[in-house]
Amino acid sequence: MSENEEQYIEEDALEEEDLGDGGGDDRLEQTEPFDPKKVDVSISNPNLGALIERLRHKEIDLMPDFQRSGDLWSKQAQSRLIESILIRLPVPAFYFDAIDDEKWQIVDGLQRLSAIKNFIIDKKLALTNLEFLKEYEGAHYDDLPRALRRRIDEFQTSVYLIKPGTPFVMKYSLFNRINTGGLKLTPQEIRHAMSQSIRKGVASRFLTSITKEPAFQKVVGNKGKRMSYQELILRHMAFRLFDISNYKSSLPKFLDAAMNELGKVDDSVLQDLKKTFLLSVDTAYKVFGKDSFRRTLADPNRNKVVNKPLFESLSVNLALINDEVRNNIVNNSESFRKEFKELLQSERFSRSITRSTANTENVVTRFKEIRELIYRYE
Numbered sequence: 162m163s164e165n166e167e168q169y170i171e172e173d174a175l176e177e178e179d180l181g182d183g184g185g186d187d188r189l190e191q192t193e194p195f196d197p198k199k200v201d202v203s204i205s206n207p208n209l210g211a212l213i214e215r216l217r218h219k220e221i222d223l224m225p226d227f228q229r230s231g232d233l234w235s236k237q238a239q240s241r242l243i244e245s246i247l248i249r250l251p252v253p254a255f256y257f258d259a260i261d262d263e264k265w266q267i268v269d270g271l272q273r274l275s276a277i278k279n280f281i282i283d284k285k286l287a288l289t290n291l292e293f294l295k296e297y298e299g300a301h302y303d304d305l306p307r308a309l310r311r312r313i314d315e316f317q318t319s320v321y322l323i324k325p326g327t328p329f330v331m332k333y334s335l336f337n338r339i340n341t342g343g344l345k346l347t348p349q350e351i352r353h354a355m356s357q358s359i360r361k362g363v364a365s366r367f368l369t370s371i372t373k374e375p376a377f378q379k380v381v382g383n384k385g386k387r388m389s390y391q392e393l394i395l396r397h398m399a400f401r402l403f404d405i406s407n408y409k410s411s412l413p414k415f416l417d418a419a420m421n422e423l424g425k426v427d428d429s430v431l432q433d434l435k436k437t438f439l440l441s442v443d444t445a446y447k448v449f450g451k452d453s454f455r456r457t458l459a460d461p462n463r464n465k466v467v468n469k470p471l472f473e474s475l476s477v478n479l480a481l482i483n484d485e486v487r488n489n490i491v492n493n494s495e496s497f498r499k500e501f502k503e504l505l506q507s508e509r510f511s512r513s514i515t516r517s518t519a520n521t522e523n524v525v526t527r528f529k530e531i532r533e534l535i536y537r538y539e
Contacts, residue, residue, distance in 0.1 A: 174382040175389055176456075176466040180412060181517025200331055201324035204254075209246065209277070210314035212255070215265065216278050221257070222266050222357070223275060237290040239276035244291050246316050247309055254319035256339050258332070260358045268323070268354065269339050281313065348413055349392035352420040359424030367423060367431050368394050376439045380446045380453040381467055394438070395419055396473040401434055401480065402426075405528045412519035441479035444487055448494045449501075456514075458498065459505035470514040474527040478535055489538040500534055 215221045234242075245252055252273065257265035267274060279286040281302050288300050297305065323335055336351045346354070356364045368391040371377055381390065399419030400408070408415060423431070445453040452458040454472040457465050479487075490497050504510050510530050513523040 174384050174466050175393065176464075176468045178469050178518055179516050180519040181523075182410070182520065200335070201327050202335070203322045203324060205320050205322070206317050207320055208314060209316040209318050212274070212318060212320070213277065213281055213314070216274065217282055220264055221274065222264050223271060223278070234272045234276055236286065238272075239279060239286055240288045240291060242273055242276045243280050243286075243288060243313075244294055246313055248293055249312070249316070252318070254321055256321045257323070258354065258358070259322040260325045265322070266354055266357055268336060347387045347389075347392075348416070349388035349395070352395070352417060353388060353391070356420055356424050359421065362424075363431075364420050364423035365391070367435070368398075371435060371438065374439055376443045376446070380442050381472075392416065393467070393469060393472060395423075396469065397438060397441075397476050397480070398423060398434060400473060400477045400528075401437075405477075405525060408521060408524055410519050410521050410524075437480040438476065440487070441476045444479050444491060445475060447491050448497055456505060459502050468514055470518040470524075470527060474514075474524075474531050478528065478531045482535060486535065486539050490535070493538065497534075497538065500537075504530060504534060 212221070216223075242252065253270070255270040255274070256268040258268055259265050276286070280288075284302050286301070288294075288297055291298055297309075302310070321339075323332060327335070332355060336346070336355065353362070353365045356362050371394050372385065372390045377390075377394075381393070385391075385393075395416055399416055402419055402422050403415070442453070449455075449458060451465060454467045454475060455463070455465055456468055456471070457463045482490075510527060513527040513530075517523055
């Protein structure tokens with residue numbers, strides 16, 4: 162049973178974005194070729210019982226932090242996988258990041274492993290709509306005869322392990338080459354997976370903690386799926402860590418580097434970044450209310466969804482101001498809203514947040530024009 166037979170629909174409050182040439186996922190097009198000697202990926206053919214034991218002892222991380230659930234498959238899809246194993250049909254290979262041999266990180270095969278865990282370990286799956294073994298319709302794992310349970314344990318699998326020592330940028334490329342199924346990971350889910358090897362995933366925990374803050378949820382909402390809100394916050398953090406002057410498209414690589422850097426900075430830096438971020442979104446709400454980071458300020462007939470380029474450029478600029486300027490903006494909200502509305506209606510600025518938004522020139526434009534507006538309130 163292939164994982165691409167099921168689809169996942171993302172619903173959140175973010176506006177669709179035209180990233181343009183600078184936003185393509187071009188990690189596979191490196192300016193310098195990889196040294197193949199540094200790529201360490203091994204293949205083995207263990208019995209399924211070995212993977213089941215790892216699952217039983219929590220030695221495989223099924224990434225519960227993913228907003229993409231591990232239970233996206235229907236009961237029928239899960240049952241058909243178990244049936245395939247019972248009648249010895251081959252199943253696709255499993256891929257793991259094995260930087261920590263005590264706890265492998267799933268790269269490809271999440272739904273298959275989740276189905277196996279549901280049936281054998283958690284014992285909450287009853288087989289349904291079977292095609293060949295109809296006599297076991299409705300059966301749980303413990304209902305199977307010993308011969309069939311042994312067949313599961315002895316079922317041969319193919320396992321690929323990305324080993325320690327494989328360089329960071331190469332691992333991103335490997336994740337993307339592997340990540341081709343219908344339920345493939347989003348770029349932020351890949352960043353989450355890879356960040357686990359740096360200070361036990363502090364970067365991902367940091368971003369997730371901010372998504373739960375009332376100040377953030379008040380201006381954005383709580384409907385983010387598949388780590389879309391974590392990526393939105395990462396965009397802010399990327400420009401705080403590296404500054405606008407260091408940005409050169411592509412955006413995915415810029416965010417990859419920022420995720421890596423977030424995992425390395427001191428906790429005191431993370432606390433300051435979080436504090437100023439929350440101040441910036443709170444300021445935006447005081448000034449714009451429900452129009453915060455939305456183009457509805459200039460066009461009330463639009464859907465009230467967050468524009469990501471507008472979010473990053475406005476939130477970063479508001480995070481960099483001192484208390485005096487912040488108070489001036491809040492105390493003169495009506496004037497600031499009027500000028501910001503005019504900015505949104507200008508052709509040049511509007512283009513910078515709607516078309517080819519990852520293009521270096523457009524990124525610089527929106528940051529510069531918002532900064533110049535804020536300067537007038539110093």
